[in-house]
Amino acid sequence: MNLLKSFVLLTLASTSFMAGAEAQGIIIDQPTPGTTLSQGVPFTVQITRPDDIEFTYEVGLAIGALACTSPCPDPESRMGDVLYAGPFDPEFHGPGQQYQNFTVVIPASGAGSYQLGILRFYLIGAGPGAVLDQYTVPINVE
Structure with missing residues (x-):
């Protein structure tokens, strides 16, 4: 019975750690995924940062556009x-979560399927520890 209890406690602890990391x-x-954008025309990338469980210190952000077909590289x-x-410095805009808008332009380099890639580098916790996260959005470019 003690073994089962230990397993349940370990599972709950692991789940809570993963939920904290995801947050x-x-x-x-x-x-949004599948949006069609035009070359040379400015568009907005809006990035929201949910309320953090732990303190984060934002170091920087990069946004890139890569012409590719699925699967695209990281x-x-x-x-x-x-x-x-x-810099990435999201702010509250009324009630709700923090976000920041970036106005960017995809250069004229050909139409087709693209991946919008975002790299976010930040420090987290009391240590602090360094984290590099990556995010992608598939888009179409005309």
């Missing part, structure tokens, strides 16, 4: 055209 992520609100290994590289 540190960001959400790409715009553009942004960490290949970003494509870098559309933005710099």
